[in-house]
Amino acid sequence: MKLLIKNGRLVDPAAGVDRAMDLLIESGRVKEIARAIRKSPGLSLIDASGMVVAPGFIDMHVHLREPGQENKESIASGARAAVRGGFTSVACMANTEPVNDNRSVTESIIARARQVGLANIFPIAAVTRGQLGENLVEMADLIEGGAVAFSDDGHCVMKADVIRKALEYARMLDVPIIEHPEDHSISAEGQVNEGFISYKYGLRGILKAAEEVIVARDLILQERIRSKLHLTHVSTAGSVALIRNARQAKTPVSADATPHHLLLNEERVQTYDTVYKVKPPLRTEADRLELIRGLQDGTIDCIASDHAPHTRHRHGDVVPGDLRPPGAREADHDQPPGRAVFHQSRPRPGPEGPRPRQDGFAGRPDHPGPQEALQDRGGGLPLQGQQLPVPGLGGAGRSRLHHRQRQFGL
Numbered sequence: 001m002k003l004l005i006k007n008g009r010l011v012d013p014a015a016g017v018d019r020a021m022d023l024l025i026e027s028g029r030v031k032e033i034a035r036a037i038r039k040s041p042g043l044s045l046i047d048a049s050g051m052v053v054a055p056g057f058i059d060m061h062v063h064l065r066e067p068g069q070e071n072k073e074s075i076a077s078g079a080r081a082a083v084r085g086g087f088t089s090v091a092c093m094a095n096t097e098p099v100n101d102n103r104s105v106t107e108s109i110i111a112r113a114r115q116v117g118l119a120n121i122f123p124i125a126a127v128t129r130g131q132l133g134e135n136l137v138e139m140a141d142l143i144e145g146g147a148v149a150f151s152d153d154g155h156c157v158m159k160a161d162v163i164r165k166a167l168e169y170a171r172m173l174d175v176p177i178i179e180h181p182e183d184h185s186i187s188a189e190g191q192v193n194e195g196f197i198s199y200k201y202g203l204r205g206i207l208k209a210a211e212e213v214i215v216a217r218d219l220i221l222q223e224r225i226r227s228k229l230h231l232t233h234v235s236t237a238g239s240v241a242l243i244r245n246a247r248q249a250k251t252p253v254s255a256d257a258t259p260h261h262l263l264l265n266e267e268r269v270q271t272y273d274t275v276y277k278v279k280p281p282l283r284t285e286a287d288r289l290e291l292i293r294g295l296q297d298g299t300i301d302c303i304a305s306d307h308a309p310h311t312r313h314r315h316g317d318v319v320p321g322d323l324r325p326p327g328a329r330e331a332d333h334d335q336p337p338g339r340a341v342f343h344q345s346r347p348r349p350g351p352e353g354p355r356p357r358q359d360g361f362a363g364r365p366d367h368p369g370p371q372e373a374l375q376d377r378g379g380g381l382p383l384q385g386q387q388l389p390v391p392g393l394g395g396a397g398r399s400r401l402h403h404r405q406r407q408f409g410l
């Protein structure tokens with residue numbers, strides 16, 4: 001089948017392309033890219049006027065909840081949400097029920113993803129059995145089953161000795177360990193960032209140190225082990241500084257931040273809308289600005305959504321904030337900022353020009369899109385209604401898209 005996508009604004013950071021181009025696709029592969037490709041008989045045509053045409057977005061941190069919590073999200077609904085937003089590949093975390101800590105769960109996720117046939121779904125397996133933080137999983141077996149990385153996300157690997165061993169095995173097996181940096185003994189029952197706002201409203205706070213002590217610990221271990229360590233959803237200026245220093249000292253580490261931490265600050269919690277209850281909590285404006293600086297200077301490699309749906313009755317429309325589990329649903333597609341999540345983890349060879357391409361995206365990044373996409377299962381949409389803050393994509397003038405080619409091993 002031949003498909004011609006005409007009049008779109010082609011954005012391909014890996015090739016340094018950002019201009020009006022047509023695209024000819026044959027049998028699912030990009031055959032030709034040119035200023036103007038003539039329509040010929042037998043071609044299906046998409047008029048992409050006013051749209052961005054881009055390689056498929058990749059989200060390396062989502063929670064699809066299947067197996068076990070399909071009332072919150074399923075592989076099918078999560079994949080549908082992903083592709084609606086232009087995400088053609090997502091990596092899903094292991095805190096399912098049962099936990100993805102053995103090969104049969106990994107294989108069942110892959111099989112289900114194939115059946116659904118929408119986005120590419122890459123399972124991330126747990127670091128420890130049951131995500132209990134004690135015994136390492138059978139990493140080699142899980143990799144054979146299709147796991148692309150290891151993370152106890154949802155929890156931090158609290159014991160330094162356990163994360164040390166995990167990093168050592170990961171080095172041997174050449175796979176990434178993704179750390180959710182949170183010292184649970186410090187964050188405890190906290191709800192929001194600890195500081196002026198938590199004091200003012202009498203909310204239990206989470207110190208920035210809860211994150212930073214784990215970032216520091218992992219970086220110290222990593223300095224010697226030199227495995228593949230990725231720190232996810234970093235939220236504080238202190239974490240950015242620690243990672244920046246580590247990079248300068250040539251310690252191998254990568255990191256991501258979420259759209260909500262890049263766009264919102266703790267002042268949102270004054271609305272008492274529990275949609276702003278996320279983990280790590282929204283931080284101060286100074287932290288937010290430092291995260292953006294980190295993204296610009298390459299300390300933070302990419303944006304990842306931490307798409308983590310909960311069912312509506314648990315998510316806070318009707319329950320007090322303290323009872324609501326933290327979580328946001330950023331990968332959801334038709335929230336414009338979700339479309340700013342623009343990262344390609346696989347460097348592709350060759351300069352500009354026609355290259356085989358598996359998947360791509362055409363859409364209006366500043367357009368809210370059909371509401372049906374918002375009708376899925378959770379309630380937490382902290383960025384709903386927010387305008388896209390990337391001028392180059394939002395149509396408000398031109399800007400260079402920040403893009404770095406760095407492998408996460410996904």
Ligand SMILES: [Zn+2]
Nearest residue numbers: 153154180233
């Ligand atoms: Zn997490």
Ligand SMILES: [Zn+2]
Nearest residue numbers: 093153154306
């Ligand atoms: Zn997560």
